[in-house]
Amino acid sequence: MISRRTQENIVVLLLLGFFVAVFVTSLGFSPRARLVPVPISILAILLLLVQLFWQNFRPADELNVDLLDVLTARSPAPGATADREMSVEAKTIADEEDAAPWKRVMISIGFVVLFVAMVFSLGPIPAIFVFTFGYFVVSGHYSLLKAAIYTTVFTVAVYLLFMVALNIQPYHGYLKPLVDYLRQF
C-alpha cells in the first residue's frame, strides 16, 4: 500500500519531469518564442522543489490559505466553522479511504480508455451505442430489453443533435476498411 505522502511525492516528481522536459524543449525555440515558456518552466520547477521539501519536512497546512479569513478579515461564522470542520473531517475520511478505491480508480480509467478505443475503432455513434448498452447491462441497472430501448433512444437523440443539427462529418473508425473488405465476400 502506497502512503498518501509517497503518492504526493510521485505526483511532484512526475510534474518535475514534465516541466524539466518543457524547459529543455523550450531551449530549442527562437529567443522570442521561448520568452515565456522558459521562465514559466523554471518557476514551476522551483515551486515543485519547494513543494517537495515542504510536504516531506514541514506541516503541509503551512502552505494553505484561509479563504474566508482573507475575504472577511474576521473570525469565521458558525456555519463557516462547521463547513471547515466538515472539510477537515471529510479530508480525514478521504485520507483513510485513500487506498480503498484504487481498484475503482483503475476501473474508471479502464472504461474511459475502452470508450476512446471504441470511438477510434467503430466511430463515435456506434461506440456510444455499444458503450452505453454495455454499461447499462454490466452494471445490472437495466434488463437487456430496457437497456436496448433506452440506449437506442439516447443514441438516436445524440445522432440528431450532433451529426444532423451540427452537421458534423461522421467518422467511421479504423474497422471501416475491414468491414468494407468483408462486404466483398
Add this chain to the structure above:
Amino acid sequence: MLEAIGAGFMSLMNVQAMVFMTIGVVYGLVVGILPGLGGIVAMALLLPFTYGYDPVATLGLLLGAHIATIWGSSVTSILFRVPGAAKSLALIFDGYPMTQRGEASRALGASATAALLGGLIGAVFLAVSIPIVRPIMLALGPAEYLMMALWGLTIIATFSEGSLLKGLIAAAGGVIIAFVGMDPVTGTPRFWFNSVFLLDGISFPVAMIGMFAVAEMMKLYVKGGAIVERDVGNETSSVLTGIKDAFRHWWLVVRSSLLGVWIGVLPGIGASIGGIAAYAQAVQTSRDNENFGKGDVRGVIAPDATLGANEGGGLMPTLAFGIPGGESMAILLIAFIGLGIQPGPKMLTDELDIVFAMMWIIVVANVITTAIGLAASPYFARLPALNPNVMIPLVLSVCFIGAYATRGQIEDVLVAAGFGLLGYFMERYNYSRANFVIGMVLAEMIERNLHISLTLYGDDFLIKRPVALAMFLFVIFTTVMPFYRNWKRRRAAAEAAGSEAS
C-alpha cells in the same frame, strides 16, 4: 450609451436568441440539480454548440445555462443536503433544516427570489461600471495589461483551495499547455512533436470537456453508491411565503448582492467562496443570529443573493480586461474566442451592444430561471435520484461526441480523455483545475502583451511605464501577503502556547 443599451436589448429580442436562452436555462436547471455536475460541466458540454450561430443567441445559451445551474445547485443543497456545486455549500446550513421541518417550498421561494434580486443588482452594477471603467481601460497600455494578467494568474493561486504552491504550479501547467502549437507572434511551432494535429494547438473547449465533465464522471464512479439520500417531513409551507421573506429582508439581499459583485470582480475567487462569505456576513451582521444553522430563512437568502450577483461582477473584468473572474468566466472567454469576440478596450467601444446584450441576458435569464424553477421545482427535485450507472455512460457519451464535434477531428476525443485523466488526478491531489484553466486562458494575453511591451518600450519597459511598475510591485505584494499572514498567525499561536505553558 443608452443607444447601446437599447441595441443590446433588441439583439436579444429575437426568436433564435430567446429559444437558445430558454433551452440554456432548462438545461442548466437540470444539470444544476444533478449533484456533481454543476455550471462548469454544463458550460463545457455546450461549447461545441457555440459555433455558427448568432453570437447573442450563443451567449444566451451559455449564460442562461450558467445562471440556471447556480440556482439549480441551490435546490439540491436545500432539498437533499448535497451541494449541487461547491458554491452552494452554504445553503445546506439552513436550507436543509427548513426542508426537514416541512418548509422546503418557502426555502425554494426565498432562494429563487434572492437569486433573482441578486442577479438584477449584478446586472445593474455591470451597466453602471462600464462608463467608469472604459476611460481607465483606454488609458492602459500593453505593459499594464501584462501586469494585470500576471496579477490574475497569481491571485487565482492565492485564493485557490489548499496549498498556494500547488495552485501556482497548476496555473503554470495551464500556461504551458496553451503554448502547444504554432506561436502566433513568431510563427514558431512549439511542443508539437511533429504532429500536424498538435500544430493547431490544444482546443480549449475540448480540454474543458475533459478536465471537468470526464473527470467528474470518473469521480462519480470512484465514489460509488447512491448520489443522495433524504429523510424529511411533510411539506407545510408555500413558495409565496419565501418570496415575501426575500423582500422583507431586502437590506440583507442588497448587502449580500454587493458582496457577490465584489467577489465576482476579484479574479479567480469565483462563486465557490462567495456563498460561504455571504453566510458569514449574514451571521455576523444579524443581531438575532441564534437561529442560524437551525433553518433560518436568512441563511438561504444571503448566499443565493451573493451567487446571483456574482455573475454581473464576474463579467466586468472578463469583458473589460480579458481576465476571467472564475472558471465559468474562463469558459465564457473560450467561447468568445470561438465567436471571434475580443475582450478588452474594443469590447467596450466597438462591441458595446454585445456587452449590454449580456447584461440583458443576465436579467432575462434570471427571470426565466426563477419562473421555470419555481413552477417545476417539485419535478426537478426527483432528478438526483438518478443512479450514477445511468449518468456515467450518458454524460461520457456526450463528452466524447462533443469533443469530436468541436473541430471534427477524432484526435480531440483522445485529448478529452487525456484531460479527463489529468483533471481527475489534479482533483485527487488538490492541484486546482480552475487555476489550470485560467492559466490556459491568460497565457496568450501574457505572451502577446509581453512581446508588444518589449517592442514598444524596450527591455526596461517596467522603468519606462511607472504604472506597470507599481502594478508589478502590487503583484508581488498580493502573492507574498498570504504567506506573511500565515507566518504571523503561526507565530502568534506559538507565542500564545508558550505563554500558557509558562
